[in-house]
Amino acid sequence: MRYKHTLLIAATLGIFTLGCSQNSGKAGDKTKNEKQAAEGADSTSSETSSAYKPVDTAAYNQKIKDLANGDTSGYWPVKKQPYPLPGAILPFKRIIAYYGNLYSKRMGVLGEYPPNEMLSRLDKEVKHWEKADPKTPVQPALHYIAVVAQGDGGKDGKYRFRMPDKQIDSVLKIAKKREAIVFLDIQVALSDIRTELPLLEKYLKLPHVHLGIDPEFSMKTGAKPGTRIGTYDAADINYCSEFLAKLVKENNLPPKVFTVHRFTRKMVTNSQNIKLRPEVQIVMHMDGWGEPELKKGTYRHWIYPEPVQFTGFKLFYKNDLKKAPNRMMTPEELLKLKPQPIYIQYQ
Template sequence: MLSRLLPTFAQANIRLPFILCATTILASSCMQEREAQQTVQAAVPAQQATPPAPDTLAKAKTKQDTATIAITPATDTSWVYPGPKPLPGAILPGKRILAFYGNPLSKRMGILGELPEDKMLQKLDEEVAHWQAADPTIPVQPALHAIVVTAQGKPGRGNKYRLRMTNRMIDEVLEMAKKRDAIVFLDVQVGQSTLQEELPELVKYLQLPNVHLGIDAEFSMKNGGVPGRRIGTFDAEDINYATGLLANLVTEHKLPPKLLIVHRFTQGMIRNTQNIKLDPRYQVVMHMDGWGGPALKKDTYRRYIKNEPVQFTGFKLFYKNDTKNGHRLMTPEEVLALTPKPLYIQYQ
């Protein structure tokens, strides 16, 4: 049973919320965001985290040294995505991905583990139908996005502040996905480890044609520290390592292009985006991962995703955190009104 495999270390999987300044949308003078009270989504209680300092780094438009292609009229004629022409078998931009995120061992880390399998898959079906109705011009591809390396509040074995899930857990996610012809994302929170240490452990799965990768900069503690006490960061070098590994697997095993989901909700989480390399063997999705009210989520998407899209874009919806303090969950129609229209949608 999955319950026998529950993590034994304190889990610090924290998604820091935004505080919406009263004039954030109306006046350019209120362009800083503050992180306030935090919600712990964990299998076991985690340490209380300390809010980080406001993000004050200037934003910069990403410029890619690659050719650009206009995505198909059925998707979004108002936006030109950077990058090489997609190879046969590429998922984007021909489909919109709808993913359920979490860890099947925890009811507190996302919808993937919150509900029993049958109910979770039924709810996934319902969301797919909602998005298909909202935009019938592009097929919706269901997905399960599982956290397979979780950031921890204590050092744990190896003093890396991260816990690797077992192959058995990953195998069970793959079995769930088969029931809906869903693709699978394996998500990595490195803590004080690195992508260079963690990703080779997942090659067995990443070489499968239906398995893709997600990396979460929030819990990448490059300069030490406890995950969740401050927001971590990835540099373009880290992302290029991940995409290089995926590209090699595509070439070696003659696979369709791989997807890389990069979580982001502040400027400083991803450094030197202009140096992120693009290649037809993989597709990069810069994913807006912040929670809060609709106005703030839209503004964050504009500032940190639209202004530095890298290639394709994503948007996360939190069933619980987005609806705190009297706020409501954004509808598919509202998300589709964004520019560019996100092609990767994630529910937690």
């Protein structure tokens, strides 16, 4: 499903029905969860700048327990995860992000409105979340698609378009108006993450710039983006995490937040092998659109039973309204989920 303009394709195919809301979606076994968590515990801390406040481990433990929201399955909170380095955002703040691309008004709210109007709308969402959960401060964010899957193969036939530096610089300037952090999102299409990620290194060296990757547009079969749903393996996610950890250690940065989009099982394979590190905070982000029950079903089947570290949830100003009851989920509803998402993205 492509947009009609000549450059960019849709940034999401939405929740394909595929039985998501009806699928029994058996949760992964506890042994796999414990193995994954134990792997994370192998990580060791590294030195960071004293400019960042050390993590209060007791407060951290309490907060991840609170995010589990009374879950008794044994999945949440993730056990034996490493404590983050000083300056960690999660789980102490909830990230509220606006998503999109400056070239397109149809890929998300970030590019749909002039910057000041967009920021004003973001302010309202921030206030809503502060009211819904006054115990958790809000960190505003702009989540910018820096490498965009497209319908045109381009000169190299990779079906992706890299945003010019001036566009990324513009997003950084806009974000500064609200002291917002920035996520650079990568849709590799027929390229690969090992080629695309290093090209953004100079931006990821900045303390307020973080990373998102989108398996939906990782087309390992050679299919054109937008015709099928792509995939990443734990090995790809571990490559990104290791890349980020290296930047954190070499540049004395606070931990990077790393979001991975997901709305089907096959979008992320071997999740039990994802390695946790004190330099990186991983968010498995429920990225599908649809009516509230369908969205909750997707979260329950693909995010809840395969715990990694933290979770996210995406809301669509337009696509979530396409079917009855024709409304978006509210912060109050999302806070009832197990676990509670700590990263919320609006498109």
